[in-house]
Amino acid sequence: MSQSSHGGLCPSEWVPSAGARSMRRGTPAVPRIRAWAAVIGAWTCAAGQPLAALDSPDRVRYDGEMVVRVTIRDSRDLFLVNQVSPDCWSHSPGPADGMGWGTLDYRVGAAGLEAIRASGMAHEILIPDLQAVIDAEAMRLSGGVAGRGWFEDYKTAEQVRAFLEQLAAARPEIARLETVGHSLENREIYALRLSGPLSPGVGLRPIVLINSVQHAREWITVMATSYLAEQLVTLYGTDARTTGILDRYEVVIIPVVNPDGYAFTWTTNRFWRKNRRPNAGGTFGVDNNRNWGFAWGLSNGSSGNGSSETYRGTAAFSEPENAAMRDWTLANPGVVMHLDVHSYGQYILYPWGYSALPTPGVGALQRLAVGMRDAILDSGGVPYLAGPCYQTLYPISGGSLDWYYGARSVLSWTPELRGPGFNPPPEAILPTAREWHEAVMWLAENFCAADVDRSGFLDTDDYDRFVTAFEEGDPAADYDRSGFVDTDDFDAFARAFMEGC
Numbered sequence: 001m002s003q004s005s006h007g008g009l010c011p012s013e014w015v016p017s018a019g020a021r022s023m024r025r026g027t028p029a030v031p032r033i034r035a036w037a038a039v040i041g042a043w044t045c046a047a048g049q050p051l052a053a054l055d056s057p058d059r060v061r062y063d064g065e066m067v068v069r070v071t072i073r074d075s076r077d078l079f080l081v082n083q084v085s086p087d088c089w090s091h092s093p094g095p096a097d098g099m100g101w102g103t104l105d106y107r108v109g110a111a112g113l114e115a116i117r118a119s120g121m122a123h124e125i126l127i128p129d130l131q132a133v134i135d136a137e138a139m140r141l142s143g144g145v146a147g148r149g150w151f152e153d154y155k156t157a158e159q160v161r162a163f164l165e166q167l168a169a170a171r172p173e174i175a176r177l178e179t180v181g182h183s184l185e186n187r188e189i190y191a192l193r194l195s196g197p198l199s200p201g202v203g204l205r206p207i208v209l210i211n212s213v214q215h216a217r218e219w220i221t222v223m224a225t226s227y228l229a230e231q232l233v234t235l236y237g238t239d240a241r242t243t244g245i246l247d248r249y250e251v252v253i254i255p256v257v258n259p260d261g262y263a264f265t266w267t268t269n270r271f272w273r274k275n276r277r278p279n280a281g282g283t284f285g286v287d288n289n290r291n292w293g294f295a296w297g298l299s300n301g302s303s304g305n306g307s308s309e310t311y312r313g314t315a316a317f318s319e320p321e322n323a324a325m326r327d328w329t330l331a332n333p334g335v336v337m338h339l340d341v342h343s344y345g346q347y348i349l350y351p352w353g354y355s356a357l358p359t360p361g362v363g364a365l366q367r368l369a370v371g372m373r374d375a376i377l378d379s380g381g382v383p384y385l386a387g388p389c390y391q392t393l394y395p396i397s398g399g400s401l402d403w404y405y406g407a408r409s410v411l412s413w414t415p416e417l418r419g420p421g422f423n424p425p426p427e428a429i430l431p432t433a434r435e436w437h438e439a440v441m442w443l444a445e446n447f448c449a450a451d452v453d454r455s456g457f458l459d460t461d462d463y464d465r466f467v468t469a470f471e472e473g474d475p476a477a478d479y480d481r482s483g484f485v486d487t488d489d490f491d492a493f494a495r496a497f498m499e500g501c
Helices: 075-084 110-119 130-142 157-170 219-235 240-246 259-267 320-331 362-378 400-407 426-446 460-471 487-498
Strands: 066-071 103-108 123-127 175-182 188-194 207-212 250-254 335-343 347-350 385-388 411-417
Touching: 066 110, 075 103, 075 110, 103 110, 110 123, 157 175, 157 188, 157 219, 157 259, 175 320, 188 219, 188 320, 207 219, 207 426, 219 240, 219 250, 219 335, 219 411, 219 426, 240 426, 320 400, 335 400, 335 426, 347 362, 347 400, 362 385, 362 411, 362 426, 400 411, 411 426, 460 487
Parallel strands: 207 250, 207 335, 335 411, 347 385
Antiparallel strands: 066 103, 066 123, 175 188, 188 250, 347 411
């Protein structure tokens, strides 16, 4: 089998790319990894993708449609473009309070474009022929990927699972695959758990939880989270930076939270967003990222209409995908950081999504978001905008971002990866994945659990607050996330505080 320089699926001798090597000064170049190359070399590289035929009557077509970025000047512009477009790709119900009007991306036909032009709205055509892009993608994927690296094109949920199985088989001492739960149509929601072997006397490690594809059509996020998994597995033990992170944390990666919707984008409708819940009135789908149980049900950031792309469902956690993620999180109290990966737009968002009010502990959220943004730029990536979700992008109520932070006190961010659109060319996969890998590495290295008040820096206020919580038996003092407060928590906090995290 031929070698891929991209950490691909068919290496005879896998060699990390330049982007995969540590950015830390003084870290030696990563040697070639031979011990398990034979295992990953067994992956089947010539398999085509299970796509419906291009002329299949089951496939939803977008003939004559395009994606246009418009500059909204006032409420009349917003009303007009929402009338001529069936789908706002920016998914904003309207500008956030105090932010004025701005640009939004819409899918429109020729008549819609003419209406936009006649209105005088400034606009830019991002994708001139949407169906041509879909056809080219489907033709390319149906032809197989023989001789190509695994990250050189998009993959189905089944292929991703097989990929993670092989990673776990190659390094069972640090990786294992597990089932988080099942979807409405009984598809598996799977996770890869990664952590260095525990030394005698070492307790539980804090968990970094990373998930993608709450929204089915955001294919590039699957590849980005899969790339992170591969880098952590392949570089552990040879790269000091990666080894240090997995010896400090447990990293859990759930690449496909919405497997029913994701499968539907491969077989029937490339731009399907929601899950596949049958709704009253003959509509389908709940927006999984409006179904979480914190600030659920607010019209400012979600919809009660089953035909809406932001339909929140009949109740918080009504969807089995959300319930599975919730139950897994409750069963794993060690989660200290959460990343819900989306596309597109190049943002790094943090709570709140449901409100413009400042978040308690916004200092740490902001500092770490800005640090991730800078890490991407420093690695040669593209610019990202960091800020609170409500003001920076748009309101979201019932989102995972707010549930993890508001209900679980877990620092949470939503990265929106590169576009344009939901099917960027395959050449964008590796640059996008590499820059986000750098952001996650920086985050893991710079998180400080001893910053109890989430001010963004460590001081005596953190010590005083922890001691008070500890004396009161407050669950907030469960520093090691074991599920109860004891002297181990005090010892761990005191050690981290003295060492400056």
